[in-house]
Amino acid sequence: MTTTPAAPSDAARHAVTDDQLAELAAFGAATAYEASGLDCALDPAIRPVWKGARLVGRALPVRTHPADNLPLHHAVAQARPGDVLVVDGREELCGYWGEVLAVAAQQRGIAGLVIDGGVRDTVELEELGFAVFxxxxxxxxxxxxxxxxxxxxxxxxxxxxALGDAVVADADGVLVLPPSALAATLSASRARLDAEQEYLTRIRGGELTLDLYGFRE
Structure with missing residues (x-):
């Protein structure tokens, strides 16, 4: 069977703004996860394939048949700049993705790949600077x-x-946030970061975390 999947609508891709994505990237996965209050973190077995890989963008969801990467070729063709391919690879460890698809993705402006499955050509992916988890x-x-x-x-x-969800991934993990949760998550992330900076200043001044967080009996 080689029927081409229908092209996704662009409408959902505009719910998350570029400014929101940039701020989300600056906060990182750990801060955004805690601030969101949502169960939005992917299985921690999903890891960057090269040290320092990080990404942020709008989700383009993809589903494969186990050990069949034809949908990834279709996804590259249908993606828009700034998209992140978020792929249900059925937990199958195989070479769904490698150097050739990464180069093709970069030519389309794709921001990166998150896949519940396997990839290969990791040295080349790092040399390209193409973020893969x-x-x-x-x-x-x-x-x-x-x-x-x-x-x-x-x-x-x-x-x-879902199409257009916000995706952020770094060494700490991978999050997928619906557009409806993004404004509140960013606001809470700002507050959380301000509080943490205050705590760090006080800790460097000699205070203990037991006292800062009120953990003493």
Whole structure:
């Protein structure tokens, strides 16, 4: 079966602004997760495949058949600049993605890849500076027979993902936030960061965390 998935609508991609994404990237995954109050963190087994990889962008959800990467080729063709491919790879450790697809993705302005599955060519991915977060690294080959889906809602590593959701990923983890939660998350992130800076100043002045957080009996 090689039917091309229908192209996703662009309407949902505009719910999250570039300014919001830039601020989310500055806060990072750990602060944004705590501030969100949501169960929005992917399984921590999803890790960067090279040290220092980080990304932020709008989700383009993708679903594959196990060990078949044809949907990823369709997703690259249908993506818009700033999209992050967020892929339900069925936890399959195989070479869904490598250097060729990364170069193709960069030509389309794709911000990165998050996949619940395997990838390969990790040295080349780092040299390209293309951010990839995956369940593992594996050279096993893939087929190219099943179109899967591009743009339809999926669940990836335990978290629902819809077209246009905000994605932030760094060394601490991967988050997917719905647009409706982003303004509140950013506001709470600002407050949290201000409080942490005050605490750090006081700790450097000799105070103990037991006293700062009121943990003494």
């Amino acid at each position: 995956s369940r593992g690294v594996c050279v096993r080959r893939t087929g190219k027979f099943w179109p899967g889906s591009v743009g339809d809602p999926v669940t990836v590593a335990g978290v629902p993902v």
